[in-house]
Amino acid sequence: MPLILNEEQEMLRDSARGFLDEKAPVAALRKLRDANDPDGFSRDLWKEMAEMGWAGIIVDEGYGGSGFGFVGAGVLAEEMGRTLTASPYLSSSILAATALKKLGNDAQRQENLPKIAAGELLYALAVDEGAKHGPAKTAMAAEKHGNGFKLSGDKTFVADGHVADKIIVAARTAGSPGERKGLTLFLVDSKSNGIEVERTQMVDSRNAARIKFDGVEATGDDILGEVDGGFGALEGVLNAGRAGLAAEMSGASQAAFKMTVDYLKERKQFGTEIGTFQALQHRAAHLYSEIEIAKSAVLKALQELDDNYGIAGAVCSLAKAKVGEVAKLASQEAVQMHGGIGMTDEYDIGFYMKRIRVAQEMFGDPAFHADRIAQLRGY
Amino acid sequence: MPLILNEEQEMLRDSARGFLDEKAPVAALRKLRDANDPDGFSRDLWKEMAEMGWAGIIVDEGYGGSGFGFVGAGVLAEEMGRTLTASPYLSSSILAATALKKLGNDAQRQENLPKIAAGELLYALAVDEGAKHGPAKTAMAAEKHGNGFKLSGDKTFVADGHVADKIIVAARTAGSPGERKGLTLFLVDSKSNGIEVERTQMVDSRNAARIKFDGVEATGDDILGEVDGGFGALEGVLNAGRAGLAAEMSGASQAAFKMTVDYLKERKQFGTEIGTFQALQHRAAHLYSEIEIAKSAVLKALQELDDNYGIAGAVCSLAKAKVGEVAKLASQEAVQMHGGIGMTDEYDIGFYMKRIRVAQEMFGDPAFHADRIAQLRGY
Amino acid sequence: MSDLEAFRKEVRAWLEENCPKEMRDAGAGGEDSICWGGKRWTFESEAQKIWLGRMAEKGWTVPSWPKEYGGGGLSKEEVKILKAEMRAIKARSPLESFGIWMLGPALLKYGTHEQKAHFLPPIARGEIRWCQGYSEPNAGSDLASLQCKCEDKGDHWLINGQKVWTSYADEADWIFVLVRTDPKATKHTGISFILVNMEQDGVSTKPIKLISGKSPFCETFFDDATVPKEHAPGVSAIVGELNKGWDVAKYLLTHEREMIGGGGSASLIAARSPGEIAAQKTGLDAGGRLDDSMLRAKIAQADVDGWAFMLTMERMKDEAKAGQGTGANSSMLKYYGTELNKRRYELMMDAGGSDELEWEGERTKDGKLARGWLRTKANSIEGGTSEVQLNIIAKRILELPGA
């Protein structure tokens, strides 16, 4: 498959760009933040997005989705990255939708996918338990209890966990922390007894949660996929999330870079536009190259998720690793080249730096993913 | 102690610079290389250097040396680095002199130090056995044999091993490769039965050797320092060598940088000196900063060897790590900024790149030493 | 016993008797425990007030300034001893201010006796708090293109214009300002350095909120602000010669560079380091090395650079003492120190992971590390950008053409 968007995907991108520029510019995020909005996103906007088919972007049409696949999902993520749109898109429409689509049984799909596509319920994925990502480190216990299980343990950095109606949670039915075997995924109601959700307001003005599970009951029907074999299944879902985050960061980098190049053309110092200074030109040209190279990795990851879901892990790590570094560089150069004004809260560039920092950390930072690639290459 | 040279050391530097500019410019190394000189250095020059007191720079005056200490030794190494002077200075005057001074018993000092100071005999230190430095990895066996030992194993990358009259060799009297305990240092004659020396001509046109030991006999009198306790003793000697190499690389970086800045002022392209291009100016200014910062680490390492020999390891690693990276950058920027002419053998800059590559690898590359610092800092 | 030894003994005894217990916790409170002084200052405790009073009386808030101007009149060696003894008991600095760091040195170098006598003692006693009016919205790196207008109205000056990035202007009493006194002169000429009382109509300030969420800087507006020719008999409002304020400004910029570059070193020896945070958050393997080998490599490289940088500051100081070295190296220290500090904060954020990404709440003390991380991004902008420092190195040290 050629490494470019097809016509349909291009149309999706163009219409998304128009919509987001109008409805969800950075100013919208700023407003949510300044108002200390309890959700951290606009439910009205989310409804509109769902109506356009975005919430069910990867959900098959039979379940009410628009069946675009991962490339389409990435196209939207990239556009949302440009404008820093806050929404439960990543958690519900990429992570949960992937999990249910790939792991759910008939009943689970029937029950959940239409609700995801309609934007009717919100979902979250709870994996991390410590400061750094590492699914195999999962310690949360899922102890046998009658015919079902009791879940106990603490989850952190659960994106959109503060608003989620349902939570997909990774717990240990066997083995010990560090082992890949013994993980199982459960889909539980966030209102279940024993669940305590603490909203955490993050650097990027978006929200996550720390969630305590204290003997939360789950039945066999709540299991997503196989018992004890959840590591590989979880990795698949995480890969989709990683590629989605990479696409989002790619969009954010491009937008930050565009603001910077525009500023270089306009801002005058020493009697000339600062864009005439060769040192800045070379740094901008280098950054341009890095951004282009990162874009290729992102598109390939999304295509692989569509075409070879089972073995897309390496290239998803590539995308997350590469874009993570490039996005960081893009936000740093943006602030530095803007000078003092880039440091002010009034100017938008700081929002990019903050979102990029959080997205870069989520589901594995560049070091985590470079390490994966090194392992796969045998060193 | 202030982190600057004292008057005596400054005088040493100035006289060394004058001498080397005249007697041992890069052209001298080129000549040795083109003639495929069997020694790879000039014995006449070495004799002159010894007469000036350089061969015994750290040897006490009582043994015929000039008693300058390690700062003085580093001053000379830095100047030799500027002109890429080939000589057995590192092996005999820093490594062997340090080993005998710090570890030798009275008899060993009396026997060897005057010969080192007079430049009468040449010495080499044989440590490495594999492609990457790592003293603890030493496998060479020193088996008990009557009252003495029999040494068997292969050494590689032995600087000046091809001309050495005597060899200080690290061998294992106990323990296994990877362990620090169980190493012992021996001082053996290079003409001993069972020693086979293969000269290796290196990238930098200097020479080293691979040395095979096949049941080479050594007595208790040949032991330098303690049996089984040689690791720490060896580290001390290596630290001196590392600081010496760092000083040499610092000198080489400064010289390569000076050539580059001069070229930037003189070479014209697009109707102006290329030094007017801001992108090159900023890179040159950055490199200047790095070189200055590296110089501080070198001087501190040398001072610590003089003042706190036993605990100088960390700062010697700092110097070797920092200067190694900076020297590499200096040689790379030198070639790139010179453009095509920098790629020609006719121009001197390539000699700097080659010497820096070899010196950087010797006794631990920047990664090895950064690792040591990380370990010391507990991560 | 030498004089210096006697002095040390005396200092030790005095500190022991006069430094309140509560003031012996230097470093613990971070920026929040600094005493800035000024008319509007509220002491955090009686101890802080007593400590300032006692030190000011000795002249030890500014120990190297002449006694006649409120200083301690100490020699370099004596200042060193005083600082060392204070460190030994972890005594807090009694007073910090732009008056001490910036205006004081400028007046000592360029001021008249009358100016020094009038302005320095209140600085030394912490009675008057100063801020600095240099940058303007259209004169950032290109400071000399400033436009703030200052007209000669016979018996007074009349100032109109705007300054930006004035640190804590909203809490300061007086401001030292670079103004254009000769609108026809070319860029670097026609600028004067003037001292302005902020308690008057015509001077107003507006805090600038930074990406860190804090507001350490303000915009300062001058609308027909008047300044008497003399603030007191013989005390000119202008420092140095009229239209030659650029010399004073340049002197202070160099001074500021050294301070900010040095600021890097403060964080280098600060309590937290990327390696420690990482060891705690990501864990160590059996060999005692970080599990995350990628992060470990970056931290180690930053530690190598950081240590070598600290040694370079030491070397530059020693060179300066010995009369060697070049002043332009302050640009190198500023450039390298601030870039390094940014790297270290990036690594601390990497090491801290999601735990340090919480912007609000107890656990992170309202995102202390994250806000600090964002704050460091200004290090390479304020006091002359990294790009300006590299230009200066290229020109003044490397002497490259056209630089």
Add this chain to the structure above:
Amino acid sequence: MSDLEAFRKEVRAWLEENCPKEMRDAGAGGEDSICWGGKRWTFESEAQKIWLGRMAEKGWTVPSWPKEYGGGGLSKEEVKILKAEMRAIKARSPLESFGIWMLGPALLKYGTHEQKAHFLPPIARGEIRWCQGYSEPNAGSDLASLQCKCEDKGDHWLINGQKVWTSYADEADWIFVLVRTDPKATKHTGISFILVNMEQDGVSTKPIKLISGKSPFCETFFDDATVPKEHAPGVSAIVGELNKGWDVAKYLLTHEREMIGGGGSASLIAARSPGEIAAQKTGLDAGGRLDDSMLRAKIAQADVDGWAFMLTMERMKDEAKAGQGTGANSSMLKYYGTELNKRRYELMMDAGGSDELEWEGERTKDGKLARGWLRTKANSIEGGTSEVQLNIIAKRILELPGA
């Protein structure tokens, strides 16, 4: 069965029958096994000669060129199939040359029918070997400032001047040269692209020894070298219009950039990689990770960048096919690919340690890796320096002012 499938079947059968066994070891011999052709060429074996002969007869040494000029006349899809089938049996390329890479494309785009008919077939058959005369000692990055003089002497041209960095000029038969035909014109105008037979008095070459110890380049001198106006009836010595050679040159520079940038990718998929060398030389820990975690981090970062770069080449090709993208991106690929290749060789040297530092002798094949490492340093200089590529990106893609 589609036409393409039929073609594939045919190609497979033909290759099976016609490609000699000895020629089925592509990649094994490295640069040494390339067949360059030309009058002075000595075939390394009978098989090499036969292979060239058979492929040339089919036109498959230059499969996409028109049949009438010695090519295979194949469509893009067919060329792809041919290459794939050759790869499948590891068939060596039968012929490589500057004629194929550079002059051919230039003639196909700018040449007359007569020039194509005269010059292309001997290139396709490997009979004439070409080299390129662009750079001059004082016109490196600033190529347009070239001085090599070409005067109109009525029935012939007279060339005087010097070229440098002419690859393998000492083994070439003909040279295509950029010369100044109008000395009064401004820089980019007044330059012509001329074809010169090197077998004549007045043209001499001198190899340039590189830091790698090899001499792949020459200086080429023109002392009253004469070139007929027409090399054969109707076959002008000048390609394109007189004084408009800069257009041809620019076209070829872009072409060259792509090739050199792509050269990066050849090494990216070359047999040896830093990670493999390191695994072999420094050993792995119990978890299968390199003992040297610092080196590991750097290699992993280079692998990330290398993989993403290869995908970018793929994307750019696909964009070009789809009529999207910008030609200036060849500068980006050239810049990034060559810098990456240099990094990879640095890491291979790091991984190889002292073993790879032996300049002579069996063990290292006379310092093969080290000489390769040194050779890569020219990647970011030849075909337009990295700095020139960054200038082009700044100007043509980012449209920055004054770039």
